Amino acid sequence: MKVVKSREFTAERAWGALDITTMNGVSCRLHWTDAPYKWHVNEGEEVFAVMQGQVRMRVRREGVEEEVLLDAGDIFHAQLGDEHVAEPVGVARILVIEKEGSV
Known part of the structure; x- marks a missing residue:
């Protein structure tokens, strides 16, 4: 358990991560940024789940840019092929679930 x-x-740098688990090639990591x-x-x-912030x-x-503000x-x-960037407003903690070894 x-x-x-x-x-x-917390992490020493932006996007520092705590590895929670890897299941069948999918990683689950908590990021602080x-x-x-x-x-x-x-x-x-x-998948991004905003935990705090x-x-x-x-x-x-x-070629079309969209923006959404995510709350805790x-x-x-x-989706596959989506070019994206996450920009925290202040400090945020984010649970990220993705293919192991992704950028």
Whole structure:
């Protein structure tokens, strides 16, 4: 059994992660951040669950950019091929579920 107190997790750098588990090639990691990630496209689908804080998620599909503000408890699904970037508003803790080894 493993219990993770997400509100207590911090990292030494933006997007530092706590590996929770890997199941059948899918990783589940808790990230702490206070800075944007980078625009990227994953090798597979990706799920972001905001545990604490707010995250501005920007997505480009076929040259069109969309933006949504995620609050604690909100879940975002990046589909295969979605170019996206996560930008925290202040400090955020985010649970990320994705193909093991994704960017």
